[in-house]
Amino acid sequence: MQDRTKKQPLWVEYGEIYLDWLLGGRSGAHPSDPIRAKIAVEKLVERLKGSIVVHDPALNADFEADKAELAKIHGEAHIHGAIDDYVDSLWSGSRESMAKAGLAMFRGTVRAVRALLGGKARVAFNPQGAKHHAMRDNSSGFCLFNDMAWAALEFEAAGLKPLYLDWDIHAGDGVYELLRNTGIPTLSIHNGSLFPGNPNMQDRGRLSERHTVHQLDEHAYNWNVLDDDGDEGFKWAIDEAAKVIEGYAPNVILLAAGADGHEGQNGLGIRNQYTYAGFEYAADMVAELAEKHNAIVLIGGSGGYQPLDHTPEIWARVVERIYSRLSD
Secondary structure, eight states: OOOOSSOOOEEEEOOGGGGGOOSSOTTTTSTTOTHHHHHHHHHHHHHHGGGEEEEOTTTTOOHHHHHHHHTTTSOHHHHIIIIISOOOTTSSSOOHHHHHHHHHHHHHHHHHHHHHHTTSOSEEEETTOOOTTOOSSSOBTTBSSOHHHHHHHHHHHTTOOEEEEEOSSSOOHHHHHHHTTTTOOEEEEEETTSTTOOTTTOOGGGTTSOEEOOBGGGTEEEEEEOTTOBHHHHHHHHHHHHHHHHHHOOSEEEEEOOOTTBSSOOSSOOOOBBOHHHHHHHHHHHHHHHHHTTOEEEEEOOOOSOTTTHHHHHHHHHHHHHHHHOOO
8 A cells, every 4th residue: 555664644524615514603603614614723733733733635636536436325316306406305495605615625635545546645534525525326324425335435445445434423324325235335323312313223113221133244334332331332332333343344534523422512403422432442443453553544523412512522532643653
């Protein structure tokens, strides 16, 4: 993959265009305010100093090339509606700025994957990546285009062994649906009672207990934590996921590093109680297995609904721990 005679810098995709992804008002008025991405990147730049490079996905945009990549995972009507007409169910009316921001977020992951495959980085981070609810023919759950499903297929096409891990508190249903017949393993750790309620991932009849809903023939693994679970439940699922990852021995780990299970007020009524320590434990597991299997790592921010403080701090800690613990 890459020449590791010298430690590669952390590759980050971020640009001001991300701030145009406004599903509500600015300054934290909406729980998914993209200011979280800006703050997270600023924290990483400060902490990693010269060991980070930040690339603006809005530069040198090629919309026809973007459409060609989107067509690998999305239907023509969905692409055309959002990119050409600037219309989607996530927003009202025709909003060019939203459409272009959503496309830039997808393009950021495309460029991060190109960097990883080209040997320019071992770890890449797109804070507005991992839009894991997007389906083939429609957006869903704040997610316009499914960049992680695209990335997994791209890595596989390059002859690598990708594995997708998702600890966003909401099940990664879009990635599961898009990859379920590919043989690429998908692992999701989520609250069993929350959106999206996919019966192949969540058993609504077992909400009183932590439970699994695995589809072994599809290489799909799902750990459902309780509605108010904290680090104990999170660590249970992380430890079980580690065993599965060990069995697959991937040389690419795609991580949806959602921070929305964090304790405290979040604007969406999520009641889970994960702490910084829980996320750090999870990040250390990823770093340990990536190091053991000589894997490259792609990280997307996914969800996180405390945009002014906890979400960017958690993203920064997770990314920094994974990057810093990997050798060359």
